[in-house]
Amino acid sequence: MHMYMAAAAGASTPFNFCRQVPHADVFSSWMARRPAPHVGGSGSGAAASFAPTFGAAALRQHLDFFDYLSDDQGGPPPPAAVPGPSFVPPPAMAPVEPIVPDAAAAGYPRSVAAAVVAGEGSARTTDRIAFRTRSDDEILDDGYKWRKYGKKSVKNSPNPRNYYRCSTEGCNVKKRVERDKNDSRYVVTMYEGIHNHVCPGTVYFAAQDAASGRFFVAGMHHPDLN
DNA sequence: CGGGTTTGACCGGCGC
DNA sequence: GCGCCGGTCAAACCCG
Numbered sequence: 146m147h148m149y150m151a152a153a154a155g156a157s158t159p160f161n162f163c164r165q166v167p168h169a170d171v172f173s174s175w176m177a178r179r180p181a182p183h184v185g186g187s188g189s190g191a192a193a194s195f196a197p198t199f200g201a202a203a204l205r206q207h208l209d210f211f212d213y214l215s216d217d218q219g220g221p222p223p224p225a226a227v228p229g230p231s232f233v234p235p236p237a238m239a240p241v242e243p244i245v246p247d248a249a250a251a252g253y254p255r256s257v258a259a260a261v262v263a264g265e266g267s268a269r270t271t272d273r274i275a276f277r278t279r280s281d282d283e284i285l286d287d288g289y290k291w292r293k294y295g296k297k298s299v300k301n302s303p304n305p306r307n308y309y310r311c312s313t314e315g316c317n318v319k320k321r322v323e324r325d326k327n328d329s330r331y332v333v334t335m336y337e338g339i340h341n342h343v344c345p346g347t348v349y350f351a352a353q354d355a356a357s358g359r360f361f362v363a364g365m366h367h368p369d370l371n
Numbered sequence: 372c373g374g375g376t377t378t379g380a381c382c383g384g385c386g387c
Numbered sequence: 388g389c390g391c392c393g394g395t396c397a398a399a400c401c402c403g
Contacts, residue, residue: 296376299393
């Protein structure tokens with residue numbers, strides 16, 4: 146029999162959240178509904194790896210907050226696809242607003258957005274994801290450490306847009322945060338890139354070998370909970 | 372003193 | 388070519 150213990154250490158999380166925060170269920174619900182090719186340029190790995198970290202329980206929490214991004218016109222089309230025939234939205238899941246490709250939603254140059262809309266994966270050079278949460282606090286604690294490098298007022302919006310970069314050396318993940326111009330109760334967050342480092346504060350579970358008594362890293366998730 | 376924030380300047384893409 | 392706009396830079400500043 147193994148004895149498990151938690152060790153404070155980093156863990157390689159493929160996408161941008163490494164901590165279960167009140168906002169995370171929004172992200173995961175969105176990930177579950179989102180067609181994989183839009184999630185990351187390298188494929189569906191991000192979605193597949195992310196889902197176990199934020200499970201069904203998370204999906205059932207914090208229902209009053211929302212879901213997902215809006216585009217600059219505020220009238221995105223309905224979701225084009227739902228990944229996997231077996232996916233069933235949790236009964237209490239908050240209504241999900243229509244999904245549009247994140248590049249278009251994030252206000253990227255029209256050429257890039259159009260390429261993403263058209264499914265031209267080669268046109269994009271980074272992974273981008275955007276979503277919207279109802280929050281008084283614009284800074285959601287996603288477990289990573291961010292450094293603000295810019296603030297800009299954007300046209301047609303009364304709210305400024307803030308620019309953040311991952312503080313970890315060598316990691317060029319960025320995020321933009323701004324209040325929804327149509328409803329300032331909501332915060333629109335857009336991530337760009339994949340962290341290339343472990344997440345500060347993520348818990349590893351270590352296991353002890355009964356024979357030798359030695360500890361070893363068993364993974365990010367408690368084996369009994371897998 | 373080191374690291375993060377602020378903020379005006381600068382730059383490049385895009386539309387006209 | 389010009390102007391607008393979004394994104395980034397970097398110096399000054401702030402804070403623990």
